[in-house]
């Protein structure tokens with residue numbers, strides 16, 4: 001006896017929206033290597049912050065106003081990110097937004113450091129939240145770029161919003177931010 005398989009609806013066609021792991025992008029590879037050391041991203045299996053960056057490539061190596069390379073992230077706030085009981089420390093939220101903005105500018109233009117950031121904490125972040133960080137790097141002039149980022153929950157709740165001015169590293173900063181640790 002053969003059974004007629006039940007009607008199964010066709011699987012929805014996967015939508016390729018262009019987002020890839022950060023290290024799949026040529027510039028993103030350098031950034032991803034940096035992020036293995038950074039304060040925010042250096043403990044991908046830890047209990048504080050886990051973050052995974054993704055890039056959407058521009059068709060050209062450097063972003064233009066028409067075709068920027070974009071960065072976003074998925075982030076998890078673990079039990080050791082606590083600030084107010086049961087909720088994430090504002091500094092952890094600010095750090096996540098700060099780093100994402102810096103990496104967004106790096107991806108879109110070149111390596112940069114924060115000169116000025118502002119953060120609005122819109123809603124308390126419950127520990128255990130997995131949220132999405134969205135960034136928008138503005139166009140750059142010779143020395144700086146404006147950028148913004150926000151942290152959004154799976155239900156669309158906006159937890160934090162940030163804007164920043166990031167100074168693009170150039171000859172005048174030679175050696176200043178290379179580091180290497182103590």
Ligand SMILES: CCCCCCCC/C=C\CCCCCCCC(=O)SCCNC(=O)CCNC(=O)[C@H](O)C(C)(C)COP(=O)(O)OP(=O)(O)OC[C@H]1O[C@@H](n2cnc3c(N)ncnc32)[C@H](O)[C@@H]1OP(=O)(O)O
Pocket residue numbers: 030034098099100102103106111112113114115116143144165167172173177178
């Ligand atoms: C393949 C090679 C790979 C290389 C790898 C490189 C290593 C990776 C490097 C980087 C990756 C970073 C990944 C993101 C990490 C997360 C982001 C952070 O948290 S970064 C840490 C916190 N930030 C600091 O420690 C900066 C400390 N501050 C400074 O060192 C200086 O103040 C600095 C560099 C920010 C500015 O000093 P000036 O002398 O270079 O710049 P001036 O000429 O004064 O300003 C340039 C423009 O920026 C404006 N500007 C400067 N500071 C401003 C401010 N506070 N507010 C508003 N505008 C400001 C100015 O008005 C000027 O604008 P006008 O060109 O005239 O239009």
